Amino acid sequence: MPPITRAYTTACVLTTIAVKLDIITPFQLYFNPDLIFKKYHIWRLVTNFMYFGPIGFNFIFNIIFAYRYCRMLEEGSFRGRTSDFFFMFLFGGFIMILITILIGNIAFLGNAFTIMLVYIWSRRNPYVRMNFFGLLNFQAPYLPWVLLAFSLLLGNSVAVDLMGILVGHLYYYLEDVFPHQVGGFKILRTPQFLKTIMDAAPEDPNYQPLPEDRPGGFNWGNQPQ
Incomplete structure (x- = not known):
């Protein structure tokens, strides 16, 4: 498991266990x-991004999607660019916190952060065919909206998921669209000190990544077989 994915998902799981054991509330x-x-x-x-609620179906659903799409991004389009991936985390978290301060009434942003990861992955893999619970077949860019609809069925806030989509689209536009337009330029630049800290070690040539364009593993947003 790549480092940022490992750190984030481990922090989420340990935080939830700590709440379950009444170590924290x-x-x-x-x-x-x-x-x-x-x-x-x-x-x-930071901690408001690490808690998805008590252990149950909603927690399992969110932690699986957070792990899967975080890992596929880190091993795919961000492979060898750990600092850029971490900077994406910082950017997304900062914008979500800013929005929350402005609109208020949002206690936890973990769901929004997961949707942001899914949105960025889906826009960078627009031709991947997805299958959701064996019921729906669609292309990857529709996945965030399918998850939003499913999240409604779980009783989650629409505002939280829409925030994730909005922030994900903002990052995608600033990073992947605007710099390639006529007169465009790169706006998001990872600070050099992050590159020095995170990208210094040479990459293992024998490392085999999880293919970004094959979600696999669970039948929750998979390519149809």
């Missing part, structure tokens, strides 16, 4: 601007 994790900026609960800027 969701009230210590959720996003609250007053506590962050007045009481200096800085950890809430």
Whole structure:
């Protein structure tokens, strides 16, 4: 498992287990601007992305999608560019927090972050055919909207999923579309110190990545066989 995917999914699982064991409570994790900026609960800027709710179907569904599409991005279009992938995390998290401060009433952003990862992957793999629960066949760019509809069935907030799609599209446009237009230029640039820290080690030539264009593994958003 690549490093950013391993760190993020492990943090999500351990956070959920800690809540289940009553070591911590969701009230210590959720996003609250007053506590962050007045009481200096800085950890809430990060922990609100790590909790998907109590252990159950909703948690399993979200953690599987977060793991799968995070890994496929890191091993696919971000292969060998760990710093760029981490910078995408920072960019997405910053924009989501900014939106949450403006509109309020959103305690946890893990679902939105997962949808952002799915959206970016789907736009970079537009011709991949998907199969959802064996019921729907569609191409990858429709996957975020299918997940949004399914999320509604699970009782999640539409605003959270729409935020993930919006931030994912913003990153995709700034990184993949605008720089290639007439008069366009690259806006998002990974800081050099991140490149020095994360991209210094040589890549193992024997490492075999998980193919980005074959989701596989589960029948939740797969290519039809």
